[in-house]
Amino acid sequence: MASIDSMTELLVDQLKDLYDAEKRLTKAIPKLAKKATNDQLRSALEEHLEETEQQVARLEEAFEHMGETARAKPCAGMRGIIEEGNEHVGEDYEDDDLRDAVIIGSAQRVEHYEIAAYGTAIAHAKLLGQNEVVELLLESLNEEKAADEKLTEIAEGVVNLEAANQDEDEESEGAMAGLGVMLGRKRATVSQRATAAARPAGSRKRTAARTSSGGRSRR
Ligand SMILES: [Fe+2]
Numbered sequence: 001m002a003s004i005d006s007m008t009e010l011l012v013d014q015l016k017d018l019y020d021a022e023k024r025l026t027k028a029i030p031k032l033a034k035k036a037t038n039d040q041l042r043s044a045l046e047e048h049l050e051e052t053e054q055q056v057a058r059l060e061e062a063f064e065h066m067g068e069t070a071r072a073k074p075c076a077g078m079r080g081i082i083e084e085g086n087e088h089v090g091e092d093y094e095d096d097d098l099r100d101a102v103i104i105g106s107a108q109r110v111e112h113y114e115i116a117a118y119g120t121a122i123a124h125a126k127l128l129g130q131n132e133v134v135e136l137l138l139e140s141l142n143e144e145k146a147a148d149e150k151l152t153e154i155a156e157g158v159v160n161l162e163a164a165n166q167d168e169d170e171e172s173e174g175a176m177a178g179l180g181v182m183l184g185r186k187r188a189t190v191s192q193r194a195t196a197a198a199r200p201a202g203s204r205k206r207t208a209a210r211t212s213s214g215g216r217s218r219r
Contacts, residue, residue, distance in 0.1 A: 003166040005023055007110070007127060007128055008128060009120060011066070011124045011125055011128060011130070011133070012063075012066055012122045013073065014117065014120065015059055015062055015063055015066070015121065016071055016072055016073035017073055017075045018059055018075070018114075018117055018118070018121065019056070019059045019063075019070060019071070019073075020072035020073055020074055021075040021077070021078035021113075021114065021117065022055045022056045023056055023072055024075065024078050024079065024082060024109065025052050025078070025082075026049065026052050026053055026083070028054065028086075028110075029045055029048060029052060029083045030049060030149055031086070032085070032089065032106065032107060033045035033046050033049065035099065035103060036099075036100055036103050037096035037097070037100055038059060038096075038097070038100045038154065038157070038158050040149075040154050040157060041100055041103065041104065041154050041158065043161065043179065044104075044147070044150050045107065045155060048107075048143075050148045051143045051147070053127050053128050053139075055143065058136045058137070058140055059136075061132075061136055061141055062132075064130045065130065065136075066130070066132050066133065076153075077113055078110070078113060080174075081106075081110055081113055082110070083104070084109075085103075085106030085107075085109065085110070085160065087105055088102050088105070088106060088163070089102055097158050101155065101158055102157045104151050104154060104158065107147075108148055108151050111144050111145075111148040111151065112148065114144045114146060115144050115148065118137050118138075118140055118144060119141065121137055122134055122137045122141060125137060128167040
């Protein structure tokens with residue numbers, strides 16, 4: 001393989017890497033979306049799949065601006081992140097919201113890797129005065145950042161939604177729920193479940209009695 005001896009070649013090499021990463025994601029994201037239970041998460045992933053297809057097209061345009069044919073060079077980093085994500089998501093989870101939380105974590109690892117890769121490529125394109133390439137990559141970078149932020153928002157909801165459903169059930173039984181108490185308990189749903197399982201039976205009963213006035217009563 002010929003050595004890279006200019007900034008231009010270095011940028012083209014990064015475009016090839018990104019091109020491979022994005023193409024892999026057009027196959028990996030639908031698999032994640034299929035395993036997601038939370039509607040918001042599923043539609044965020046489906047939306048990001050559409051964006052990813054646009055990002056592939058943008059990279060093809062960037063290659064054109066550089067006078068190069070669009071070609072992918074295997075991106076070992078993205079291959080590893082996708083592989084690890086599939087492994088984690090494929091584990092057995094007692095609750096769907098736990099799997100959703102893992103899907104969010106996997107998707108955010110992808111986004112952060114892409115944010116770093118686009119950031120570097122943009123810096124190099126700027127140095128080369130490749131303004132059209134800068135614009136194209138910047139558009140994709142902003143989509144990655146927005147996707148990451150959206151996933152952070154959904155992450156809170158994934159833990160909260162289940163507790164919210166329980167609150168509805170309890171309200172129909174006439175239980176009162178103060179909003180502050182609800183929010184505090186919802187945020188703790190997953191960790192409470194873990195600690196409740198580890199607690200002796202007597203203290204578990206006390207927890208159930210305490211939370212019946214507006215918190216959760218899962219088991
Ligand atoms: Fe992307």
